[in-house]
Amino acid sequence: MARTAFRNFFTKPATRRYPFVVRPVFEATRGRILNDFPKCILCSMCAKHCPANAIVVDKAAGLWRIDRFACVICGACIRACPVKCLAMSNERAKGIDFSDIPGRTHEHNRATEPAAPKPAAPAAGTPNA
Amino acid sequence: MSAHEKAAPGPTVIPFGPQHPVLPEPLHFDLVLQDEKVIDAIPQIGYIHRGLELLVDKRDYLDYVHVAERICGICSFMHGMGYCEAVETLLGITVPDRGRWLRTFWCELERVHSHLLWLGLGADSLGFENLFMAAWRARETVVDVAEETAGGRVIFGSALVGGVSKDPSDETLKRCIAAMKPVRAETLRLANVVMNESTVRHRFEGVGVLSKEMAYALGAVGPMLRASGVDYDVRRRGYAAYAEVDFETVTETAGDCMARALVRVREIEQSFHIMDQIVATMPSGPVAVPVKGMPPVGEAWVRLEQPRGEVLYYVRSNGTRNLERFRVRTPTFANVPAMVEAVRGASLADVPNIILTIDPCISCTER
Amino acid sequence: MIVREIQTLEEITVGDLIPKVHALKAEGWRIIQVLAVSGPEANELTYSFGLGMQFKLLRFRVGSEQTVPSITPVYVAAYLYENEIRDLFGVKIERIAVDWLGKVYDVKGDKPFSKVTVTGACVECPPSTIIQGTKS
Amino acid sequence: MSGIEKSPWLIHYDASSCNGCDIEVLACLTPMYDAERFGCIVTGDPKQADIFLITGSVNHLNIPVVKNLYEQMPEPKAVVAIGACAYTGGVFSECYNISGGVANVIPVDVYVPGCAAKPESILDGVVRAAQILAEKRKSLKVSQREKRKAMKKAKRVKGGAKAAGGQS
Known part of the structure; x- marks a missing residue:
């Protein structure tokens, strides 16, 4: 028992003081799905393959929308994408108030983000926190 | 006649669950008691029944792996991999060596994480908070390794038909093995606590005894069966890379809660041993083969060894993108008759211990 | 020490079930599971048994009006599977040792897994001939 | 009493999740994340709880259980729905025995995304729920x-009327 007490005296606490100390994320972590929208051809393959029905694509309106809360971050959409515009970010989506509807989904619109003829810079508009 | 004279009442039925502080998951038991002794236990399940076997009608057979991974959050990778093995058997695909090695690595990682988790919950059922916290502190390193190599803490998300979807570098794996060294030492310390601490021995020894014959006859699987002295481990089938590694099957003979605890604690050591060998002999090359087209008409049965015991997958295809039938027989489902038998004859206060030492996974059971 | 798994499939009739199961029990086989697959004409039941790494399957088909004897007098542990199959597929299994009376899962809807559209006995229908997986 | 929001008590119930989020909720209480730093304690008793952590979607068998637990909790109370399943049903949303997200049964205050939700996200959700709890308490x-x-006023009016009646 004395040994345990002695050891505990000299070891660091096991707790990570989370809001103040945030562990850097691993490279492989499944965090959230990002869309490089100018490359997107709105083919809706991602929506078809999504096991949680989190992605909505409306080709006529030029709309691509992902519901961050319904998304299970499995990566099925990334594998299904024919133009490889989808990617996995290792930063997690954060918990938000339900009343905060705009933060709930993340939307890309053709009206504000025109399609790029060739691979271009990443989509404008930071993905929501 | 006054109320005091009304002694020796008949059997009393006490409901246990679905919301119970000891159970992380809803499970309902009607315990029929004579005084303090349980004379019968009638389980009622269905609180988590989702009916995910029917989802194969709606999902592409390649996408269904993401549903299969979510049959259970504790043995998630093994469920995904079991489904993949079944589909690969159907398609006649051979997974590349590196993919098979990585699968074995993650299976064993999951076993360590599950057994440490169980050790914590088992200690919690005794009111031994200290051991609970110590086991879960050790487990954090293991789930960190899982996140670093596979991408998820509990739902690994790396199973894929034809192989695996993540390819951690050899350096990463070596670093992970080194990072888990303290966990090994900690596990040995915890094993020592389980074996020698009088609190644990008092609550576990001689409680919930299941004889060898009974365990075999009732179709128990996994640590439940091995704690009763039956040497049965489906890893001996040699799936993934188990044919290429050396390990021993842990058995105990007492068949009580203590034996079940010891089987799990000693299995952790074996899992570390397997992971060492896997990382030392990791072959290079691709981790997956591309899978395209329709599955052929046919069926396949695959058995794996999960932390909780033998699991059985069945897939049948009718030649379309949606499978005709998917079936998973999970270990806890097979263990329910044995659990009811072990609870019978115990005193009421021991019921949570006994239920937890079979390591129930209700979301597996009900699917 | 790796043991090769041997899978065998035997097609039987409903009447053969109990004698076959008795013989398996005497040889020391353990019950692994009971599986039901629903088709438009009949439900197909597959009983799996294990002995070491050997894996044996007994398979037969029953129509929606046919009854199947319970194997719980031989293998008590089969009661969960039989209750489940009766609830979800509507297979008429008689005299289960531990009978839940249709309350195993208490699911929404009646017989959700059943795809049987043709009612009546299916005495003549043979077990479906399915190609075994390559590893069998 | 300086306020429940300083030490909210939690109750956890698994509606029909796959277990992944449940073990992450438990991981929040263990040394690495240690939600007890925020004054939280997980209790088994809904009558003592302020924040309801619920994982998984609802099915028709557990709807009464969820409702029952929610109704037993004293006002003010906050509900944290953890994981994709608690939001829409996640990958199981099309299963025949699933009746959708938790919001179909009880009002939800905070959603925690992820599958399985990360302990950090769950801590964020609990902290947010504690703030909501404080707001609710104030409005309550x-x-x-x-x-x-209003009652006093009504009494006074009534009493006055009675007095007036007595005089006449």
């Missing part, structure tokens, strides 16, 4: 004060 106090005032 105001409404109670107004109620009391």
Whole structure:
């Protein structure tokens, strides 16, 4: 028992003081799905393959929308994408108030983000926190 | 006649669950008691029944792996991999060596994480908070390794038909093995606590005894069966890379809660041993083969060894993108008759211990 | 020490079930599971048994009006599977040792897994001939 | 009493999740994340709980259980729905035995995304729920004060009328 007490005296606490100390994320972590929208051809393959029905694509309106809360971050959409515009970010989506509807989904619109003829810079508009 | 004279009442039925502080998951038991002794236990399940076997009608057979991974959050990778093995058997695909090695690595990682988790919950059922916290502190390193190599803490998300979807570098794996060294030492310390601490021995020894014959006859699987002295481990089938590694099957003979605890604690050591060998002999090359087209008409049965015991997958295809039938027989489902038998004859206060030492996974059971 | 798994499939009739199961029990086989697959004409039941790494399957088909004897007098542990199959597929299994009376899962809807559209006995229908997986 | 929001008690119930989020909720309480730093304690008793952590979607068998637990909790109370399943049903949303997200049964205050939700996200959600709890408590106090005032006023009017009646 004395040994345990002695050891505990000299070891660091096991707790990570989370809001103040945030562990850097691993490279492989499944965090959230990002869309490089100018490359997107709105083919809706991602929506078809999504096991949680989190992605909505409306080709006529030029709309691509992902519901961050319904998304299970499995990566099925990334594998299904024919133009490889989808990617996995290792930063997690954060918990938000339900009343905060705009933060709930993340939307890309053709009206504000025109399609790029060739691979271009990443989509404008930071993905929501 | 006054109320005091009304002694020796008949059997009393006490409901246990679905919301119970000891159970992380809803499970309902009607315990029929004579005084303090349980004379019968009638389980009622269905609180988590989702009916995910029917989802194969709606999902592409390649996408269904993401549903299969979510049959259970504790043995998630093994469920995904079991489904993949079944589909690969159907398609006649051979997974590349590196993919098979990585699968074995993650299976064993999951076993360590599950057994440490169980050790914590088992200690919690005794009111031994200290051991609970110590086991879960050790487990954090293991789930960190899982996140670093596979991408998820509990739902690994790396199973894929034809192989695996993540390819951690050899350096990463070596670093992970080194990072888990303290966990090994900690596990040995915890094993020592389980074996020698009088609190644990008092609550576990001689409680919930299941004889060898009974365990075999009732179709128990996994640590439940091995704690009763039956040497049965489906890893001996040699799936993934188990044919290429050396390990021993842990058995105990007492068949009580203590034996079940010891089987799990000693299995952790074996899992570390397997992971060492896997990382030392990791072959290079691709981790997956591309899978395209329709599955052929046919069926396949695959058995794996999960932390909780033998699991059985069945897939049948009718030649379309949606499978005709998917079936998973999970270990806890097979263990329910044995659990009811072990609870019978115990005193009421021991019921949570006994239920937890079979390591129930209700979301597996009900699917 | 790796043991090769041997899978065998035997097609039987409903009447053969109990004698076959008795013989398996005497040889020391353990019950692994009971599986039901629903088709438009009949439900197909597959009983799996294990002995070491050997894996044996007994398979037969029953129509929606046919009854199947319970194997719980031989293998008590089969009661969960039989209750489940009766609830979800509507297979008429008689005299289960531990009978839940249709309350195993208490699911929404009646017989959700059943795809049987043709009612009546299916005495003549043979077990479906399915190609075994390559590893069998 | 300086406020429940300083030490909210939690109750956890697994509606029909796959277990992944449940073990992450438990991981929040263990040394690495240690939600007890925020004054939280997980209790098994809904009558003592302020924040309801619920994982998984609902099915018709557990709807009464969820409702029952929610109704037993004292006002003010907050509900944290953890994981994709608690939001829409996640990958199981099309299963025949699933009746959708938790919001179909009880009002939800905070959603925690992820599958399985990360302990950090769950801690964020609990902290946010504690803030919501404080707001609810304030509004509850105001409404109670107004109620009391109204009652007093009604009494006075009634009493006055009685007195007046007595005089006449």
